[in-house]
Amino acid sequence: MNVILSDNEFQQFRTMIREIAGISMSDAKKQLISGRLAKRLQYFKLTNYGSYYRLLTKDKAELQMAVDLLTTNETYFFREPRHFEFLKEVILPELRGHAPVRIWSGACSTGEEPYTLAMVLADSLGSRPWEILASDISTRVLDKARTGRYPLDATKGIPEALLNKYCLKGVGSNSGIFMVDPALASRIDFTALNLNTPIPAVGQFDVIFLRNVMIYFDNQTKSQVVQRLLKHLKPGGYFVISHSESLNGITDDVQLVKPSVYRKPAA
DSSP states (O other), X not given: OOOOOOXXXXXXXXXXXXXXXXXXXXXXXXXXXXXXXXXXXXXXXXXXXXXHHHHHTTOHHHHHHHHHHHHOOOOOTTSSHHHHHHIIIIIHHHOOSSSOEEEEETTOTTTHHHXXXXXXXXXXXXXXXXXXXXXXXXXXXXXXXXXXXXXXXXXXXXXXXXXXXXXXEOOGGGTTEEEEOHHHHTTEEEEEOOTTSOOOSOOOEEEEEOOSSGGGSOHHHHHHHHHHHHTTEEEEEEEEOOTTOOOTTTOSSSEEEETTEEEOOOO
8 A cells, every 4th residue: 555645744754853853854855754654654554644653652662763764874884985094194193192092973874984983993003992982863773783794795995905804704694794893893882872962971082973964954953963072072183074064154163174074173
């Protein structure tokens, strides 16, 4: 049965995801909402989206499921590779001392970004300690990220030396997949966080990556989210966004170093 999402129902879901996650969905996203939630209507044997929306107001677990389905974004290993080159060639050599290097992947989705960061850190820092906080609003994608398991075609983009060093090719029943070295995975803290709400005590970071998520926010939400994260960026620390994004008019608390890379002034 093909259930049609009415304009009023679309507005209900659009308001819901805006209030929960700060994500502004344009009229063009009506098909996305309809498509991603259709299976949940089938699961509950519901005949319209309004009934499903009313279910969400009573069932917190199902509300989390709906948020997961509507906020999951495409990602892949070494996406926008110049950021990782800059991390390796400029940022990490600046971080002298013995304290652990701390990086926050602020919208980690299914884990490709934090695992990419882990490969770069492990390959560049030798015995120096490091740790990564990888957060996302979606518990479903975090569960997938924690496994560190991906289809073999997802290795595209991973430099061959790092692929051989930190990735394990599946055999037998695991044929067609690869796994990121569990030793790297153990250094990543995958945590459910909603950047649209107050941030818990996560400490201070040398670098924060917040890429390909602000495109879904209006300017007010962008400013609020960035301010929350910048409180956890060390003086002199770097804030990295996507090449398709900008902090112009969003904050004056960081300075542009190069396109999509900003730095918090040193104390």
